Amino acid sequence: MKAVEVLVDDLMQQGYRYFRTxxxxxxxxxxxxxxLSPKELLALGxxxxxxxxxxxxxxxxxxxxxxxxxxxxxxxxxxxxLVNASKPLAYWRAKLWIREEDPxxxxxxxxxxxxxxxxxxxxxxxxxxxAMTRHVAQLRSHCEGGDLLCRSRQRQALLHWAxxxxxx
Numbered sequence: 001m002k003a004v005e006v007l008v009d010d011l012m013q014q015g016y017r018y019f020r021t022x023x024x025x026x027x028x029x030x031x032x033x034x035x036l037s038p039k040e041l042l043a044l045g046x047x048x049x050x051x052x053x054x055x056x057x058x059x060x061x062x063x064x065x066x067x068x069x070x071x072x073x074x075x076x077x078x079x080x081x082l083v084n085a086s087k088p089l090a091y092w093r094a095k096l097w098i099r100e101e102d103p104x105x106x107x108x109x110x111x112x113x114x115x116x117x118x119x120x121x122x123x124x125x126x127x128x129x130x131a132m133t134r135h136v137a138q139l140r141s142h143c144e145g146g147d148l149l150c151r152s153r154q155r156q157a158l159l160h161w162a163x164x165x166x167x168x
Contacts, residue, residue, distance in 0.1 A: 001116070010054045012103045020116030024060075028113075032126045034162030038111045042067035046160050047086055048074030051107060059111060080166075081148070085156035097128070110162060132161045139168045 001023050008016040025037065036044070042052075042063055049070035056064050068078040076084040092098050092105050099121055102109040109125045135154050143150035148166060155165035 004116070006058060006117075008058055010058070012054075016101065018101070018112065018117050018119070021118055022116040024115050026116075029122065029126055032129060034110070034129070035164035035167070036159075036162045038107075038114050039063040041107075041159065041162060042069070044068070044159060045078045045080040046156075047079075047107065048076055048084060049078035050074040052104065052111070055108075055111075059115065079156050080159055081152040081156040083152050083156050085153045085160065107160065129161055132158060132163060136163060136165075136168065139165060143168070 001021065004020040006018050006020060008014070008018075028034075038059070039062060043066040045068040049068050050073060051069075052059075053069050053071040070078060074084070074086065076082060079085070089098070089105070098105050101119060101121065102112065106125060106128060109119075109121065110129075112119075113122065113125070135158050139151055139154060139158070145168065148155065155168075158165040
């Protein structure tokens with residue numbers, strides 16, 4: 001694939017350039033197999049609908065067709081499990097989990113990775129994604145299969161990380 005340059009100009013990032021070097025949704029790291037695409041996550045309802053409402057120019061229009069978004073504020077009722085499972089951005093910054101190239105965090109990294117960007121931060125972010133399997137194990141040991149009401153905050157958090165907790 002020929003590299004495609006992307007210039008970002010949104011509320012949190014101006015003048016950032018990166019290249020998409022892989023086809024969208026293809027050639028993921030062998031240890032990174034998310035259950036859901038960014039489009040699916042946005043349609044299901046993640047991050048209280050507040051996440052990336054100003055990024056439509058960077059990503060495919062189709063991602064936003066059924067997205068459950070609210071530009072004004074975080075609204076838990078827009079989340080698939082109807083609960084707040086998010087920490088404020090300031091919390092993530094204090095933990096030093098936010099990097100300059102992805103000021104919104106993991107999900108922004110995932111959207112860009114999905115679209116074909118590869119970066120020096122990939123290994124770290126994939127490691128963070130893999131660490132979420134501890135929550136999958138907790139759901140499996142504490143919830144009956146298919147009981148979507150069991151540990152709804154934990155299920156929503158897994159959804160934020162592209163794990164389809166509806167299947168557990």
